[in-house]
Amino acid sequence: MKGDDIAVTGIGLVTPAGVGTEATWETVCSGTPTAAADPSLGDVPVPISCRVPPFDVQAALGPQVWRMDRFTHLALTAARQAVDDAGLDPATWDGARVGVVVGVGYDSKDLVIPAVRKLIDGAYEKLSPLLIPRTTANAAAAEICIALGAHGPSMAVTTACASGATALGTARDLLLAGRCDIALAGGAEAPCHPLPSACFAQMGALSTRLYDPEGASRPFDVDRDGFVLAEGAGLMVLERAADARARGARPRAHFSGYGTATDGYHYAAPHPDGVGIERAFTAALADAGLTTSDIGHVNAHGTGTPLNDRIEGAALNRVFDGHPPPVTSTKGVTGHPLGAAGAIEAALAALSLDHQTVPPTANLQRLDPDIALDVVTKAARPHRMDAVASNSCGFGGHNTVLILQRV
Amino acid sequence: MTPVYEAVKSVLTSHFNIPDDIIRPEATLEDIGLDSLAVVELLCVLQDELGLRVPTGDEALKSLQVTLAQAAAAVEQAQPAPVPETLA
Numbered sequence: 001m002k003g004d005d006i007a008v009t010g011i012g013l014v015t016p017a018g019v020g021t022e023a024t025w026e027t028v029c030s031g032t033p034t035a036a037a038d039p040s041l042g043d044v045p046v047p048i049s050c051r052v053p054p055f056d057v058q059a060a061l062g063p064q065v066w067r068m069d070r071f072t073h074l075a076l077t078a079a080r081q082a083v084d085d086a087g088l089d090p091a092t093w094d095g096a097r098v099g100v101v102v103g104v105g106y107d108s109k110d111l112v113i114p115a116v117r118k119l120i121d122g123a124y125e126k127l128s129p130l131l132i133p134r135t136t137a138n139a140a141a142a143e144i145c146i147a148l149g150a151h152g153p154s155m156a157v158t159t160a161c162a163s164g165a166t167a168l169g170t171a172r173d174l175l176l177a178g179r180c181d182i183a184l185a186g187g188a189e190a191p192c193h194p195l196p197s198a199c200f201a202q203m204g205a206l207s208t209r210l211y212d213p214e215g216a217s218r219p220f221d222v223d224r225d226g227f228v229l230a231e232g233a234g235l236m237v238l239e240r241a242a243d244a245r246a247r248g249a250r251p252r253a254h255f256s257g258y259g260t261a262t263d264g265y266h267y268a269a270p271h272p273d274g275v276g277i278e279r280a281f282t283a284a285l286a287d288a289g290l291t292t293s294d295i296g297h298v299n300a301h302g303t304g305t306p307l308n309d310r311i312e313g314a315a316l317n318r319v320f321d322g323h324p325p326p327v328t329s330t331k332g333v334t335g336h337p338l339g340a341a342g343a344i345e346a347a348l349a350a351l352s353l354d355h356q357t358v359p360p361t362a363n364l365q366r367l368d369p370d371i372a373l374d375v376v377t378k379a380a381r382p383h384r385m386d387a388v389a390s391n392s393c394g395f396g397g398h399n400t401v402l403i404l405q406r407v
Numbered sequence: 408m409t410p411v412y413e414a415v416k417s418v419l420t421s422h423f424n425i426p427d428d429i430i431r432p433e434a435t436l437e438d439i440g441l442d443s444l445a446v447v448e449l450l451c452v453l454q455d456e457l458g459l460r461v462p463t464g465d466e467a468l469k470s471l472q473v474t475l476a477q478a479a480a481a482v483e484q485a486q487p488a489p490v491p492e493t494l495a
Contacts, residue, residue, distance in 0.1 A: 129447040
């Protein structure tokens with residue numbers, strides 16, 4: 001273990017699989033899909049989504065919820081969970097040494113359509129002054145800083161559907177550079193709205209399995225036909241391992257590797273040879289000082305689109321020289337929470353290490369014969385592992401790999 | 408109180424989650440925790456609900472020391488919204 005290693009000391013999850021880390025983990029391990037018909041999407045072509053179970057946002061966050069958008073509600077709720085899990089008290093910490101990095105892919109559009117209507121009507125005095133502060137990508141990071149008294153470096157990072165993973169990597173860099181002592185990092189997204197839903201449908205990215213919403217998110221299955229839009233947030237508390245030990249914290253995992261690379265090829269499609277995934281993986285392994293034989297499990301990006309899963313499968317095969325470890329895509333349960341996905345999946349990878357268990361890929365009935373991976377399906381698989389990798393890919397060719405090691 | 412005051416009170420509880428017991432006619436905007444952006448937001452929601460158009464730069468609503476009764480009176484003096492002219 002490297003002396004300057006970074007520890008994951010707290011996890012917060014607000015996902016379609018549950019409000020809370022244990023609730024999410026249990027649902028993910030049960031392999032129960034969360035996709036369902038979503039009447040709030042109206043008459044868009046694909047009215048299916050994965051929604052976070054109802055919870056009392058005001059009870060969780062206080063009376064200021066009116067000034068926050070849905071993705072900020074989810075992010076702040078997960079952030080509070082993560083801080084509690086880490087055993088930290090924001091009332092006593094040195095806020096100047098606390099950083100916040102939140103990845104956001106597309107943010108919410110709830111306010112935009114009414115605003116455009118008012119603009120067309122020339123009713124400028126009716127435009128909400130909150131449209132800008134509620135919808136800018138940094139809103140979640142800013143509100144977390146206000147709520148928790150974090151006054152160190154803070155920012156939003158965006159690499160489309162790799163945003164949550166890139167945020168965690170960025171936070172790790174901040175800690176290693178000594179720019180803060182505690183970092184709250186992860187991702188949040190609330191895209192279950194007719195506008196992004198209709199636009200992703202126009203791209204042909206969504207599953208159109210309207211007759212079987214529960215079966216719509218089926219990563220690596222031969223009958224997959226796209227992803228299911230999902231909302232959620234995953235936040236983690238990161239600290240230098242020595243600091244965590246000094247305060248008596250029990251790290252859930254060591255965050256030992258971060259690699260990122262860009263295809264530079266296409267604005268939406270991954271590079272057909274998966275070169276960016278390979279580069280990111282190689283960089284993350286080098287960062288962790290590990291080889292592929294050390295990696296016991298990969299939490300794949302696995303969106304369920306025909307293209308992603310085939311290219312990712314081939315890339316993982318090349319990285320692992322034809323012998324990849326057990327792989328899962330938790331998107332079979334959670335759907336695809338876009339900019340939050342990488343953070344939620346990194347948290348689930350940390351829990352896999354903790355529980356020595358690989359969750360199943362829901363809805364995988366027949367593995368695509370072109371994908372030569374050992375994809376865990378049907379039931380959670382007990383599995384001995386000392387290190388795991390979480391892979392994320394985003395439109396624009398962003399690839400991020402995170403490596404976590406057992407404590 | 409006036410129907411407009413009742414509308415203000417309703418928006419403060421439903422939109423801003425402000426506890427009912429601190430919403431009193433003599434309470435100032437600051438007393439109930441609003442800042443300058445929140446006051447503009449309050450006007451936006453009220454305009455939608457009441458079909459009025461209130462200039463957001465209205466001098467009567469520039470100070471956070473305005474009471475809720477005074478704010479309601481200022482909104483009440485605003486004119487009903489004209490029929491929208493669209494660009495279509």
